[in-house]
Amino acid sequence: MTAPTAPPSRELSPEQVQALLRRPPLWRQRELQRSVAIALLSTLVVFGVLGYVISRSTGWRDVQRAFLSPSDFVASFPMVWDGFLLNVRIFLIAEPVILALGLLLAVVRSTRSPVLFPARAAAVVYVDIFRGAPALLVILTLGFGMPALRIEGLPNSAIFWGTMAIILSSSAYQAETFRAGIESVHASQRAAARSLGLSNTQAMRYVVLPQAIRRVIPPTLSGFVGLQKETALVSVIGPLEATRQAQIYAGMTFNFTSYVVAGVLFIAITIPLARLTDYLLQRTAQRREIGGAV
Amino acid sequence: MSTGTNSTPLLLIEGLYKAYDRHLVLKNINLAVREHEVICLIGASGCGKSTLLRCINLLEEINAGAIYLGGEAITSGQVDADRIRQRIGLIFQSFNLFPHMSVLENITLAPVKALGISRREAETEARTLLERFGLEEKAGEYPDRLSGGQQQRVAIIRALALKPRVLLLDEVTSALDPEMVGEVLTIIAELKALGMTMLLATHQMGFAYQIADRVAFLDAGAIVEEGPAKRVLSQPEHPRTRQFLQQVLAASPLSPAATDDRALPVEFAGMAPFAERG
Ligand SMILES: Nc1ncnc2c1ncn2[C@@H]1O[C@H](COP(=O)(O)OP(=O)(O)O)[C@@H](O)[C@H]1O
Ligand SMILES: [Mg+2]
Numbered sequence: 001m002t003a004p005t006a007p008p009s010r011e012l013s014p015e016q017v018q019a020l021l022r023r024p025p026l027w028r029q030r031e032l033q034r035s036v037a038i039a040l041l042s043t044l045v046v047f048g049v050l051g052y053v054i055s056r057s058t059g060w061r062d063v064q065r066a067f068l069s070p071s072d073f074v075a076s077f078p079m080v081w082d083g084f085l086l087n088v089r090i091f092l093i094a095e096p097v098i099l100a101l102g103l104l105l106a107v108v109r110s111t112r113s114p115v116l117f118p119a120r121a122a123a124v125v126y127v128d129i130f131r132g133a134p135a136l137l138v139i140l141t142l143g144f145g146m147p148a149l150r151i152e153g154l155p156n157s158a159i160f161w162g163t164m165a166i167i168l169s170s171s172a173y174q175a176e177t178f179r180a181g182i183e184s185v186h187a188s189q190r191a192a193a194r195s196l197g198l199s200n201t202q203a204m205r206y207v208v209l210p211q212a213i214r215r216v217i218p219p220t221l222s223g224f225v226g227l228q229k230e231t232a233l234v235s236v237i238g239p240l241e242a243t244r245q246a247q248i249y250a251g252m253t254f255n256f257t258s259y260v261v262a263g264v265l266f267i268a269i270t271i272p273l274a275r276l277t278d279y280l281l282q283r284t285a286q287r288r289e290i291g292g293a294v
Numbered sequence: 295m296s297t298g299t300n301s302t303p304l305l306l307i308e309g310l311y312k313a314y315d316r317h318l319v320l321k322n323i324n325l326a327v328r329e330h331e332v333i334c335l336i337g338a339s340g341c342g343k344s345t346l347l348r349c350i351n352l353l354e355e356i357n358a359g360a361i362y363l364g365g366e367a368i369t370s371g372q373v374d375a376d377r378i379r380q381r382i383g384l385i386f387q388s389f390n391l392f393p394h395m396s397v398l399e400n401i402t403l404a405p406v407k408a409l410g411i412s413r414r415e416a417e418t419e420a421r422t423l424l425e426r427f428g429l430e431e432k433a434g435e436y437p438d439r440l441s442g443g444q445q446q447r448v449a450i451i452r453a454l455a456l457k458p459r460v461l462l463l464d465e466v467t468s469a470l471d472p473e474m475v476g477e478v479l480t481i482i483a484e485l486k487a488l489g490m491t492m493l494l495a496t497h498q499m500g501f502a503y504q505i506a507d508r509v510a511f512l513d514a515g516a517i518v519e520e521g522p523a524k525r526v527l528s529q530p531e532h533p534r535t536r537q538f539l540q541q542v543l544a545a546s547p548l549s550p551a552a553t554d555d556r557a558l559p560v561e562f563a564g565m566a567p568f569a570e571r572g
Contacts, residue, residue: 188386188388189390191348191390192391194376194379195351195379195386195453196379196380196408196456197376197377197381197404197409197456198376198403198407198408199376202407206403207392207403210394
């Protein structure tokens with residue numbers, strides 16, 4: 001029997017370990033190269049085929065002339081841009097009100113006190129009505145209905161009523177988002193707060209709401225995107241926002257490139273929001289993974 | 295800290311009944327906790343230990359009976375429940391720290407918002423407590439960066455920051471990995487040494503044996519046996535108690551019936567001095 005020879009030591013030097021940690025492992029690098037190659041190839045194939053099919057179609061020239069005319073793009077841009085500023089203004093005024101109103105409605109609905117029953121019932125009715133009714137209908141009703149009432153002191157402006165209508169329907173959605181956030185905070189958090197002698201209101205304000213709001217930031221940002229688009233609906237009662245301006249230009253010139261201009265503007269402003277939402281969602285997912293592992 | 299004399303219990307529970315819907319969970323509970331006394335509630339899972347502690351903390355409404363704290367009937371419905379809760383600390387099995395707040399904010403929230411103490415004063419007191427229990431370096435950390443044992447110690451400190459008259463502890467080591475149980479039990483032993491009145495639900499029979507003045511055994515919502523800890527744990531009288539202890543001790547190789555400290559679970563071997571002092 002010979003004594004077993006000890007296997008040669010494979011321990012890496014500290015420098016080697018450091019070098020390893022700096023670089024992703026080899027298999028990971030290869031995998032990455034492969035995925036990039038596949039992604040590039042499939043993109044080329046898809047858009048190549050799409051481009052070929054479209055450019056070979058008989059109507060392509062007409063469509064290009066009607067929707068993608070560079071000169072009309074330049075010519076219509078100023079007026080569509082002007083209108084777009086109105087969309088942005090409506091958004092900037094409506095969104096803070098929607099957030100505040102949505103939060104208020106959600107908190108009211110989460111109360112349990114019998115004294116607040118009427119408030120709770122009112123919140124339920126409000127949310128049911130304005131979440132159920134199409135936004136377009138609310139805009140038309142308020143935009144044409146309210147001025148027709150000729151109530152002393154109420155503004156007549158279509159922009160005002162359009163903004164009001166948007167606030168009504170979006171705040172109902174936002175309220176449900178906040179409520180989902182509140183419900184998602186575990187009951188033990190509230191119990192812990194109460195056991196420390198905090199009142200119901202204090203438990204809500206300092207313990208439940210901060211956690212609830214953090215959790216609903218991604219869907220709320222999605223709501224921002226939705227609202228920015230919804231401001232275009234206001235055009236049906238008159239205000240000269242981007243889509244309305246584009247329509248006017250198209251009516252004058254029989255060229256629809258102005259619609260593309262409006263589309264580009266809307267998309268351009270929502271893309272950063274969309275990426276921010278993605279980023280936040282990804283971060284939450286990672287947090288959850290880490291939290292689960294610990 | 296003390297108002298009543300030693301003859302009037304600090305916490306008195308009389309004829310307490312508690313039901314969830316039609317399901318009777320606590321039946322005619324009578325229990326007196328005197329000042330500086332430590333009482334362990336033992337009993338099988340689901341026998342009503344948590345419910346009893348939640349009732350005392352007024353997190354649950356009781357169906358019959360009464361609870362008195364320092365002679366004041368706290369279940370009469372005319373008391374300000376928030377004020378009572380400030381004087382009764384409750385520590386949960388699952389820590390329940392506020393994840394969006396740092397350790398320091400967790401501890402100072404209630405003193406500032408509920409007691410109206412100035413933030414600066416509350417922070418000074420919180421830091422003193424953290425230092426007292428060896429957690430001063432964690433003041434700025436968020437709960438998810440702490441181990442389970444550290445989280446539970448912070449939860450205990452958070453309750454202590456309100457200077458409660460009595461602490462209720464609900465299986466505070468049950469959610470912990472074994473190596474962290476000791477650090478939490480050590481704090482509890484230190485509190486006993488400092489004279490804190492405590493009522494704790496526990497599955498750690500060895501710990502109950504060492505720290506409790508008295509033990510109450512709950513079975514199906516009723517206290518079937520109650521008495522000095524060493525007597526109840528080593529010579530249980532009621533057959534249900536005997537059966538329960540046999541089952542529990544069969545699962546753990548160490549017997550609380552033994553009278554020497556070597557028989558105690560390893561994790562609190564290091565804290566014997568506290569218990570001796572107490
Ligand atoms: N919120 C609740 N609603 C209904 N039943 C409950 C509730 N909480 C506890 N119970 C029931 O009460 C009994 C006692 O539970 P618990 O006090 O948690 O026991 P323990 O803490 O001793 O394990 C169990 O049967 C449990 O199912
Ligand atoms: Mg329990």
